[in-house]
Amino acid sequence: MKPTINLYQQIAANKRKTVLILFGFGIFAVLLALALSAYFELPLGATGVILSSMAVLMLLQYSLASSMVLRIAGARPARREEYPFIYHTVEGLAIAAGIPAPKCYIIDSPAINAFATGRDPQEGVVALTTGLIERLNNEEIEGVIAHEIAHIQNYDIRLATIAIAFVGIVAVIRDLFVRSLWFGGGRIKGRSKNDRNKGGSGIFLAIGLIFIILAPIFSRLLQLALSRRREYAADTTAAWLTRNPQGLANALRKIAIDPYPLRQATESTAALYIVNPLNKLSMAANAFSTHPPIEKRIELLEQLAYKY
Amino acid sequence: MWWIPLAIIGVIVLWAISAYNSLVNGRNQVKNGWAQIDVQLKRRFDLIPNLVETVKGYAKHEQETLEKVIQARNAAMGASSVEELAAREGELRQTLRSLFALSENYPDLKANQNFLKLQDELSGTENKISFARQFYNDVVYRYNTRIQTFPTNIIAGMFHFTQEPLFEVDDPAEREAPQVKF
Numbered sequence: 283m284k285p286t287i288n289l290y291q292q293i294a295a296n297k298r299k300t301v302l303i304l305f306g307f308g309i310f311a312v313l314l315a316l317a318l319s320a321y322f323e324l325p326l327g328a329t330g331v332i333l334s335s336m337a338v339l340m341l342l343q344y345s346l347a348s349s350m351v352l353r354i355a356g357a358r359p360a361r362r363e364e365y366p367f368i369y370h371t372v373e374g375l376a377i378a379a380g381i382p383a384p385k386c387y388i389i390d391s392p393a394i395n396a397f398a399t400g401r402d403p404q405e406g407v408v409a410l411t412t413g414l415i416e417r418l419n420n421e422e423i424e425g426v427i428a429h430e431i432a433h434i435q436n437y438d439i440r441l442a443t444i445a446i447a448f449v450g451i452v453a454v455i456r457d458l459f460v461r462s463l464w465f466g467g468g469r470i471k472g473r474s475k476n477d478r479n480k481g482g483s484g485i486f487l488a489i490g491l492i493f494i495i496l497a498p499i500f501s502r503l504l505q506l507a508l509s510r511r512r513e514y515a516a517d518t519t520a521a522w523l524t525r526n527p528q529g530l531a532n533a534l535r536k537i538a539i540d541p542y543p544l545r546q547a548t549e550s551t552a553a554l555y556i557v558n559p560l561n562k563l564s565m566a567a568n569a570f571s572t573h574p575p576i577e578k579r580i581e582l583l584e585q586l587a588y589k590y
Numbered sequence: 591m592w593w594i595p596l597a598i599i600g601v602i603v604l605w606a607i608s609a610y611n612s613l614v615n616g617r618n619q620v621k622n623g624w625a626q627i628d629v630q631l632k633r634r635f636d637l638i639p640n641l642v643e644t645v646k647g648y649a650k651h652e653q654e655t656l657e658k659v660i661q662a663r664n665a666a667m668g669a670s671s672v673e674e675l676a677a678r679e680g681e682l683r684q685t686l687r688s689l690f691a692l693s694e695n696y697p698d699l700k701a702n703q704n705f706l707k708l709q710d711e712l713s714g715t716e717n718k719i720s721f722a723r724q725f726y727n728d729v730v731y732r733y734n735t736r737i738q739t740f741p742t743n744i745i746a747g748m749f750h751f752t753q754e755p756l757f758e759v760d761d762p763a764e765r766e767a768p769q770v771k772f
Contacts, residue, residue: 370714370717
């Protein structure tokens with residue numbers, strides 16, 4: 283009856299995937315640096331500089347990822363006086379989950395949606411739209427917040443944050459190379475003409491192209507890493523925390539028929555939301571969707587309803 | 591083949607260490623769970639005198655109810671065991687409920703900003719207490735199960751890990767099925 287084993291497996295799987303992503307990025311960075319220095323016949327020191335600057339970039343992305351996500355989503359900190367119920371509920375459910383109380387953020391949008399972010403359970407953030415607070419009843423809001431708290435508790439948010447940082451870095455490198463074609467390209471071409479006839483802009487174009495191809499592949503990989511199972515797991519944990527699966531089920535039902543689009547949602551952050559704001563209505567799960575169909579989630583929650 | 595018994599002993603020792611550590615971890619979780627309840631209970635104990643003072647100004651004739659609330663609070667504060675506290679807790683909850691029911695008769699009191707804020711705070715704290723109780727009971731349930739089940743119970747017995755009491759609701763309103771009258 284208790285989803286405890288499930289929860290620990292989920293946390294273990296998330297930690298494993300996080301290590302895998304970091305490892306993958308490390309290998310990728312080393313290969314890229316080696317390829318660059320082999321091609322340009324750079325000294326070993328230069329390779330080190332390339333590698334360490336990539337590491338710094340990754341760290342920067344990682345430490346800024348959650349504030350970046352919040353900015354992209356247009357979220358602002360919720361004032362306690364303005365939203366006492368939200369604060370009470372978030373703090374209460376955090377106690378039930380045994381994690382420190384996450385910060386509360388508000389997104390000004392009539393759409394009903396919510397997400398959680400942060401690097402670890404100690405620095406969790408829960409963001410809710412104003413539409414959600416206005417149009418769901420207390421029980422439903424409690425269900426949604428419990429779902430987000432579950433993501434924080436399960437280390438889903440850390441995995442998502444790292445994955446987003448990873449995709450962000452690929453995009454930065456891509457832009458760097460694509461731009462260098464316009465700005466730095468001429469100078470490098472001039473130098474390489476003098477040195478040897480390798481065509482500097484040619485290689486930059488090639489790398490740029492590789493990254494243009496790689497970027498969407500990485501975001502696909504990210505979506506696969508953030509598997510649909512974690513949504514079911516978060517729903518189950520939410521039901522356990524509130525002892526009331528019906529609250530979240532009703533909330534999901536309202537989100538499914540919510541006519542307002544969430545303008546603040548983007549491709550990179552869509553996976554974070556409780557219901558994917560970009561293709562909410564796709565009922566059939568395709569191989570790359572980050573969320574299971576709402577119908578299925580409601581069904582699962584209603585099955586749980588008999589247990590409490 | 592002299593090393594086989596040695597290897598078996600090694601495996602057993604390793605298992606015993608990990609079982610012992612997991613029991614210590616469980617006991618600390620129980621302590622942490624209890625601390626969570628304690629924080630919220632203290633918060634409520636602090637709020638009650640303020641509430642009583644506020645109500646006093648408006649409802650002078652309700653001395654009896656107010657005194658009952660204070661008594662229940664002091665009794666709960668003085669509780670020495672989990673079981674006793676759970677029982678006192680239920681009584682305190684009851685008296686608070688009757689205090690809020692009584693406030694319905696005083697429109698001026700109900701319009702008082704301070705009273706409304708205290709009421710909000712208290713119901714928030716009330717919720718947190720039940721969430722903290724839920725967390726504590728989950729943790730205790732897991733810990734007790736580990737202590738009772740084979741083979742961890744051997745280690746638990748050797749190092750005197752004892753079962754912790756659950757914090758059970760002693761609230762007549764929550765325990766009894768709602769009565770339907772026609």
